[in-house]
């Protein structure tokens with residue numbers, strides 16, 4: 001009994017002041033205005049930024065909007081991509097007046113950036129973080145930080161060796177409705193958290209897109225257990241405020257890849273376009289055509305690859321049971337061929353339950369808000385509606401404000417570093433290993449990180 005009481009009290013959350021219901025603390029529009037109004041330069045100087053990887057993310061999230069909205073704070077000094085055609089068109093899209101490089105180390109030597117933004121394929125992040133730090137820069141890295149435990153250890157060691165920082169940009173933490181969930185959990189409204197049910201659905205458009213690209217290969221993206229689910233595992237780690245202890249998982253490839261009725265190399269040259277629900281004409285998007293199709297001659301990479309290629313070696317259905325150091329247990333799943341896109345989540349506590357069913361562009365509803373339901377044991381229900389924003393629910397903009405506006409407060413602990421970046425990936429890596437070994441895998445056995453019970 002005493003142990004049980006102790007276990008419960010270990011799960012107590014740090015209370016934050018403020019009302020539970022009503023509007024969210026974070027309004028993307030007002031935050032942007034605030035950021036422009038308080039535009040400051042660090043030590044009177046602009047931060048010098050270089051970017052490696054000018055694909056969709058490097059030219060989008062880390063591209064033109066930075067040049068436009070944060071020009072008081074940052075200055076691009078160098079852009080790099082291994083594909084010379086994409087380098088040229090990507091730098092035009094970004095619109096920064098700075099030199100371009102196909103040689104990363106040359107860029108680092110000649111431009112000496114304060115911050116290096118890493119937006120290359122996932123399997124290369126560890127190299128750019130390690131080398132970037134060695135050559136004097138702090139790092140801003142897109143998720144996932146790295147695709148296996150050895151690469152994660154390289155990054156942990158680099159941070160110690162070079163005394164530099166790496167920020168991992170978990171934009172999902174910044175969506176207003178997810179921030180609200182964090183606040184509600186911290187308030188103690190549902191009591192001590194005991195378990196979480198978390199189920200994510202990718203639809204036949206977004207889900208299929210992972211099987212067209214380099215993401216279909218475990219050696220490139222670490223599988224969707226890491227490439228995609230690291231977003232979800234980071235949210236869990238942040239919401240639960242404890243470190244993952246162990247993972248038991250199941251997964252399989254039963255829809256895409258070798259399971260298709262026919263296959264080709266890519267959609268543009270496919271003889272089955274009339275019969276295939278996944279046929280997609282990439283040339284209808286001027287942006288994607290300019291970035292990828294026009295530059296295939298340099299690297300042979302097809303952005304519109306067939307989702308039924310035989311070389312697909314990642315899972316398309318996944319389920320895991322995750323135990324946390326504070327005793328919270330999680331039931332998680334990811335499906336990649338759903339008719340709709342979104343997620344269901346429920347946080348079960350000793351005083352009640354918090355639920356949400358978040359759908360991306362729900363065709364049966366005009367609602368422009370996300371709803372969270374708090375149901376109290378023996379008590380009333382409360383429905384909280386959070387206005388939606390654009391760009392990962394408004395999260396991208398809030399994240400950029402925090403990255404580029406010096407001294408932006410972080411009351412919800414949304415800024416993430418190497419430890420957070422590592423633990424998010426390690427849950428997925430443990431899941432892969434669990435499927436191989438058919439057993440439970442402990443996070444402590446993977447790297448030098450020692451999982452902790454409660455984060456403060």
Ligand SMILES: NC(=O)c1ccc[n+]([C@@H]2O[C@H](COP(=O)([O-])OP(=O)(O)OC[C@H]3O[C@@H](n4cnc5c(N)ncnc54)[C@H](O)[C@@H]3O)[C@@H](O)[C@H]2O)c1
Pocket residue numbers: 052053054055056057058080081082083086104118119120121122124142143144169171227392
């Ligand atoms: N946070 C999010 O929501 C989010 C969304 C999309 C992508 N991402 C991440 O952003 C990163 C980039 O994704 P993307 O969709 O833009 O991919 P992409 O394939 O479109 O772009 C990657 C770019 O990196 C370049 N590249 C690869 N290896 C290189 C090397 N050795 N040197 C220099 N350049 C190299 C490629 O030529 C390409 O232009 C990935 O890590 C992805 O996981 C994050």
